[in-house]
Amino acid sequence: MDAYVALEGGHVVAARGRAPGTSRGELVFTTAYTGYEESLTDPSYEEQVLTFSYPLIGNYGVREDRFESDRVHPRAVVARELTDDVAEWLADEGVPAVDHIDTRDLVTDIREGGAMKCGIAVGDDVTEEDALAELEACKAMSEHEDIGAQVSVAEPTVHEGDPDGTYADADVALVDCGAKGSIVDSLVARGADVHVLPYDATESDVAAVDPDLLFISNGPGDPANFEAAEELVDTLVGEVPIAGICLGQQVVARALGGTTEKMDFGHRGVNQPVRDLKTNRVVMTTQNHGYTVGDPGDVLDVTQINVNDDTPEGLDSDELGVITRQYHPEANPGPNDSLDFFDDVLGLTESRTTAAPADD
Structure with missing residues (x-):
């Protein structure tokens, strides 16, 4: 041919x-x-x-x-x-x-x-x-305004967690902006029930789950085109812990006062070095993104950076219960250096899942 x-x-x-x-x-x-x-x-x-x-x-x-x-x-x-x-x-x-x-x-x-x-x-x-x-x-990628519809579930689906997992009492509302299957698998393996919601889920859709964690997934294109997910973060931050991977980090940053920008050629591969600013530890990561957080705003702390170009790789807020990563901790493919991310974010649910019931 x-x-x-x-x-x-x-x-x-x-x-x-x-x-x-x-x-x-x-x-x-x-x-x-x-x-x-x-x-x-x-x-x-x-x-x-x-x-x-x-x-x-x-x-x-x-x-x-x-x-x-x-x-x-x-x-x-x-x-x-x-x-x-x-x-x-x-x-x-x-x-x-x-x-x-x-x-x-x-x-x-x-x-x-x-x-x-x-x-x-x-x-x-x-x-x-x-x-x-x-x-x-x-x-241009920014012109694909409804790209989320091409990659998201059309209706909510539930993946039941391993009953023997550490976080078997946790319910996760995962907003599917184009989620990799191994993200869901990583949460399920730790016991969480994962409620996968469409990319344009509303506050009432999330309320129906009553989640212990709101999770914004990876996905394609310009984060500015995922307005519904951004609105969810803006509405629910401080009420429920929030996590995000890749596009999810960008969406969370935008919702909390930050900005995003298009990169020249992005990060795509399984050998991207990331340095943790608290420990100085460098891990190798899997990445696939063409946009990045420019200014994280005043609410989120940059906790990890890319060794090659200093772009933000991790954003956290202890006060608000927010943890995001620009890379893919679930790997698949790639090194497993960052699998503890899922324990960290599910750890945010413990105060909710172990809280004593209110007296009648």
């Missing part, structure tokens, strides 16, 4: 087609060299074209038990070499894929020019013009 990748600015790169179709999205890259199944099923890649910087993708096959959601989320996939297993999986999913492309050069372009719009055309009779037409129709 022929294949063409049209880059913002009009440059077109020829490639080998591995899965047919035409598509478009924001071109980004990940430095992860394992975990391609988890990356490809991560909802945070919605409306993006994912480039793998590692040269061989697919060398240990495809297993559904590693998936983070029920489908592939990138609009298209670019690699130096894709195995047949991965190419066939992407073709079955209807996701265009190309390889035999110099991904070193492509990643350099993204690092120097930032994440960019692109169009892709793959097939037996496609032309450069087909890829350029897709590029012309491509929208």
Whole structure:
């Protein structure tokens, strides 16, 4: 199959087609060299074209038990070499894929020019013009105003916690802005009942759960487009403990007086170093985001930073019972250095779950 990748600015790169179709999205890259199944099923890649910087993708096959959601989320996939297993999986999913492309050069372009719009055309009779037409129709990430609807549950769902878990009495209201499955798994394994709510859940939806913890998940796109989740945080802060991961950190920061901004090319990979400002301990983390907290505001303390660029990786407020992380503590893929995050946030529920009942 022929294949063409049209880059913002009009440059077109020829490639080998591995899965047919035409598509478009924001071109980004990940430095992860394992975990391609988890990356490809991560909802945070919605409306993006994912480039793998590692040269061989697919060398240990495809297993559904590693998936983070029920489908592939990138609009298209670019690699130096894709195995047949991965190419066939992407073709079955209807996701265009190309390889035999110099991904070193492509990643350099993204690092120097930032994440960019692109169009892709793959097939037996496609032309450069087909890829350029897709590029012309491509929208900026901030213009996908209702992207949450593409990745969130439509109706509330409940995942029952392990009855032998440490936090078996805790109820978590998880606002699904594009949550990875392993986030839910991490909470359930510790005993919490996880009530997954749509991204546009209302205060009454949360009240119906009567949660011991409000959790804002990861997700794709601009945090400014998740106004309902931001409003929930603004309304419930101080009444119930609040946690957030990735986009969730950004949403919480915005709700509590902070600002967010788009990064040049973001953090995507499994080797992002994060330093804890209290302990000076550095951990390696899994990350996937193109926006970050600019000014955290006056309420939240920056407790962790990225070693490479000093962007906020952790925001806390002991007074309000808020803990957020920009990276993915649940890993999948990636190092397990930060799994204690889930114990920390569920620890916030103890005062509620152990409180004595009021006298009649």
